[in-house]
Amino acid sequence: MFIDADRPRYERAAVRWHGRLCTEQALSLEEAQLVLAALHALPAAGAAALVQVCETRGLREVADVIDAWLHTRAAP
Numbered sequence: 001m002f003i004d005a006d007r008p009r010y011e012r013a014a015v016r017w018h019g020r021l022c023t024e025q026a027l028s029l030e031e032a033q034l035v036l037a038a039l040h041a042l043p044a045a046g047a048a049a050l051v052q053v054c055e056t057r058g059l060r061e062v063a064d065v066i067d068a069w070l071h072t073r074a075a076p
Contacts, residue, residue, distance in 0.1 A: 017039075018032070025057050034053060035049075038050045043069075043070060047066050047070045050066050051063045
């Protein structure tokens with residue numbers, strides 16, 4: 001899996017994405033902390049938390065991508 005196979009690259013991308021999401025969506029401190037914790041907890045519980053934040057912020061397309069990614073991981 002990408003996250004485990006290339007952890008340093010994933011972490012750099014996650015931090016960039018987190019910063020962009022915080023800036024573009026004007027996340028509260030609580031939401032920013034939740035998103036960062038969710039990115040750290042991927043793929044398990046983290047994906048559900050990210051989907052929830054994205055849906056709350058009206059980012060349905062992003063939530064759909066996360067859902068699709070999570071379902072492909074669950075497929076045998």
